[in-house]
Amino acid sequence: MSENWRLDPDRALPADAEIRKQARAIYDEIASLPLVSMHGHVDVDLFAANKPFRNPADLLIVPDHYLVRMLVSQGYTPAELGVPFTDNGGTVAGAEASDVETDSRVIWRRFCENWRLFRGTPTRYWLEHEFAEVFGLSAPPSAENADDLYDELTAALARPEFRPLALLDSMNVEILATTDSALAELDSHAELARTLGPDRIVPTFRPDSLLHVRHQSWAKEIAQLAEVSGIATDDYAGYIRALEQRRRAFVAAGARATDHGHVSADTTPLARTEAERIYTAALRGEATAAEADAFSAHMLFEMARMSTDDGLVMQLHPGVLRNHNARIHEKYGADKGFDIPTRVEFTRSLQPMLEEFGLSHDFRCIVFTTDETVYSRELAPLAGAYPSLRLGAPWWFLDSPEQMRRFRESAIETAGFYNTSGFVDDTRAFASIPARHDLARRIDAGYLGKLVAEGRLGPDEACETAIDLTYNLPRHAYARHERNA
Amino acid sequence: MSENWRLDPDRALPADAEIRKQARAIYDEIASLPLVSMHGHVDVDLFAANKPFRNPADLLIVPDHYLVRMLVSQGYTPAELGVPFTDNGGTVAGAEASDVETDSRVIWRRFCENWRLFRGTPTRYWLEHEFAEVFGLSAPPSAENADDLYDELTAALARPEFRPLALLDSMNVEILATTDSALAELDSHAELARTLGPDRIVPTFRPDSLLHVRHQSWAKEIAQLAEVSGIATDDYAGYIRALEQRRRAFVAAGARATDHGHVSADTTPLARTEAERIYTAALRGEATAAEADAFSAHMLFEMARMSTDDGLVMQLHPGVLRNHNARIHEKYGADKGFDIPTRVEFTRSLQPMLEEFGLSHDFRCIVFTTDETVYSRELAPLAGAYPSLRLGAPWWFLDSPEQMRRFRESAIETAGFYNTSGFVDDTRAFASIPARHDLARRIDAGYLGKLVAEGRLGPDEACETAIDLTYNLPRHAYARHERNA
């Protein structure tokens, strides 16, 4: 179908002729390796239902906060891009339900007319790859061809090979980890395990809102936790046992990892009595902000302790201030592009956890950051010393060509390649998964190609390293440990 | 005149052959576009008077703190470079008026003998451009040719085409924004508007010392504010009204923007009564340092509020600790090269302002930094979400080839090109304006050329983007909004 639009086969490889030659040779070794997707946000029910995607806007625009926020930054409201109001969002002053654009074609046109805004961004790269390679569109978007492309996409989505499970196969995704509430019943995962086998779509345990005692839904979720675990949570001991029970349920459902998005990386444990005291105060709605932070740090330490027991890999990604704009949050809810990074500290923050578990062979922690300054200063030195620690891939705002290259240039000299996790795609945009993995492979090939061209690594070593980064390291980093004891 | 000295026409373009080819083609499209100079520090009276420059040292060395500080860092005193004492500077122990070098030729020789110190710095690039392209000197400076060059420069400065207004034309400066005290009467601007038209040399409203209640001249300036505005400033309400009046006067004189150089970016508003209380305490000289900081943050919020009313674009550039060395400050005054950046925070600091005005179409804020770590972590995510925010050009210490390149590599992937302001030159050194714009154009052409060579952008898109960055974006970013209401 893609008769007019061919992507540059050397795109995102370095321009220098000698480096490109080396990079091309390395990339050729890894381009068709299976995708190991161990950290993402595609909804498991998408696969359980396996229905056709409704329309181009619903598939490609509305759920992609990278894309929505860029159009918002130039003057659109989220509603004009089809983003629905939350339940109480429609009651916000000035918001009328009719403001939400429901015509998928209109939303698509708005996107196409603003294609230039994405120049120089990874969104541009991912979408080009999706459009040309996954959906076979005939040309890049523009104001002029918006309607034609819309029709091409609509026709494609009606075909069986564009249903979720078919795409999972054609995209060559070997394993996909979803991210799930700690309260999730995991029914869809169980069903998919039966039909696809046990290691194809696996859950990830994300307990954030349960660990922040001042989170707006904490009280409600604590009650749900009791219900789903069958363990009373009206005291701290029960709360801990209930969390342990949920983790076991995730392990049974094939989970490899937990996932933690606290603002701070603090892991300072509390004395048992102090933890109990704060928990009890929180149940009465009387915990202070400082107590909530202290409890949250304590619970990261507890999560590490539980990981040494049940073998779940612990993923940490602190440092993002969620819902920076209250109006956007109230009207549209979370994850709408208004989460903004802040400075983050790891050296002192992780010390309590690493003192206790850092040398243990039963513990693995993978750390992510959106603050690139910590790579050379803190994370590479830590990952280059502690056997339990792996340095996660550049993530979210840093999942882009220049940042991935800078990650390699900042972290590898101290951490080495073999203390890193390999690539994670972290996407909510299902169809972008192959594009994201492909881009990372090209950037890694470029970096390794430079090392070869500068006489810093042999060509065979570079190819072996590329394969490890692409396949073996993520497979190994996310392998759940069986407790030796 | 420049018979022996030709600058490399490809200077500051990337070395790689393929990238250079692309960059050269892009640069050719923008090299001769008019200069849009929306943020600088050339004194308006220079143009109102339009007299010949006195001598080479007074034009090129004494007012350029980039240049003076480099020679000071290697052992000269500012006085030895012709920097005059302040009124009370001459009374500082050890300072004698006769220490100030008054022989322009001697100062010029000291500079020429130390030309090697500027290797690898943007000052070197700017001066080469000025010497060869603006003044047509015969060779780069050296100890040997110092006197010859001095004579060449002196002869040039005597000619009518080197008077300020003639240079403004020959430099192709389409519009020049000066930076002016909020107390300025704006007479020179009015006169120049009559002779040059209303949009050639425009003022910028800079109220810093009026907003810091512990600034050494605050009490004096508050009194002047009452005088120039005709509004009593003996209470907070009058102070606010007087500031609003001054802003209206700037608007009437053609101003596009305000300019704010606080140490912190904090924009937390105070309750009205608290602001009144601190203002009253300050009038009695009793405001504490903490109260002064809180009031200063409050006033940034107020400035944003006023901008939504009068449409002046708000420029913020926090994070520089002024007058790091008290001896230098006491002897020579401000802006002598001893202003040193510190770490700065934006995500939390700007939140109050962006909560209130960030989604408004009546507000525009352009943010600058000398702390490059905030580009990828804070400013690009903020500018890539909030429609009111534009990311300013790399500024002051960051206005250099490597830093401009790194700015593109750090900010664009998240903010996109179209949430940036385009180039600002921010110079006190009038004759360096074309050099600064030219260097920025070359670096941008190099960055865009790399995107083309790596298959990440089409050549036509790259040229269009380059023209936008050079001309359309600064024109648009600094366009005063007319209030829709």
Place this chain on the structure above:
Amino acid sequence: MSENWRLDPDRALPADAEIRKQARAIYDEIASLPLVSMHGHVDVDLFAANKPFRNPADLLIVPDHYLVRMLVSQGYTPAELGVPFTDNGGTVAGAEASDVETDSRVIWRRFCENWRLFRGTPTRYWLEHEFAEVFGLSAPPSAENADDLYDELTAALARPEFRPLALLDSMNVEILATTDSALAELDSHAELARTLGPDRIVPTFRPDSLLHVRHQSWAKEIAQLAEVSGIATDDYAGYIRALEQRRRAFVAAGARATDHGHVSADTTPLARTEAERIYTAALRGEATAAEADAFSAHMLFEMARMSTDDGLVMQLHPGVLRNHNARIHEKYGADKGFDIPTRVEFTRSLQPMLEEFGLSHDFRCIVFTTDETVYSRELAPLAGAYPSLRLGAPWWFLDSPEQMRRFRESAIETAGFYNTSGFVDDTRAFASIPARHDLARRIDAGYLGKLVAEGRLGPDEACETAIDLTYNLPRHAYARHERNA
């Protein structure tokens, strides 16, 4: 001997053909200049004894914490790599003296089997250089050839040309500064001065543990200070006089510099009475942590004051949290790879010292950092203004190709080349000294070659600058000042 293994003569030079040509020409001018090694950690007694190295593991692996920590990060214990327990380390639960591997050949094999871990790290580069150029090994390490290489190394170490002093000559080390306790008797230095001349191996005054009143060995060392200086240290005045006496002893032994590794860069002086009060409290073991920090900052200020008197160059390298893991520290002692950098601040911290001594021609301070974010933001602006300040080479974790390149790209545009110290190797691994200097020369040649290729510097200027960076700047930066008075 090295018949099969030839290193790439262009290794670590940029890949781009034009830049490489320029870089190669520059490198050729500096490749064989003598090594000026002004900051390192080789034990002086190694030279005083001048015995053959015991075995390959003792020479190359056990003392190199870069190498040990990388193997530890992948699961070895330090003991398995031959790192001995401290006196009380053997009593730690679970530690048995027999756990410490004593078979040098076994340790060597473990290293060789894990050669791939060092891909992309400077350790890899240094070791390749040592193996191929210093020891003439026949091939890079691997599991297969470990025993053969071990035998080759063992044979080499038995030969007279591989004794320490012979290596010093063949390595072309013109001057080597060791780092020594402020309590050192300096006998070995005196003996070496007699045999090698006064300027070949010189001591450096490192008083860290004497300046931190809560350091675990402070009380003991204060007593030793009294003993070695012959001045009672039971009050603050005596303590200061004793330190001044030790500095004079170091000056007499040829020292050029002092060396200070505080956690913070704070230099705020205390009132004399407050310093006395804290000192007295500390003698009673009653100083608080906050008092200890304040005293430590005060003593940095005092060290600067003493430097203006005795002319010793002051080296500062704050920002590393030592002994991050208490278990490792207890078992194995300090400097085992578990020192982790933290964020560091200079602008405000150095202000008190620079206010007082920063403009003095009798004072020189060289500042190092492991937090690269301070280069463009703080250190380059400070070094580019204050005549007393020099910016030290990228150090420890930053002594690597990408980081050295980034240092140049971050610091030089503001500081210039001539406010930097030139290279320091900072190594404990004696045989790596030439490799470290060679790598730095190649990276500098690459950076200068890029400036030439991009028309930003002339080829002759680039060669002159390279020679200055390699030889003249470190010679000059570490020249002890004779007090003018």
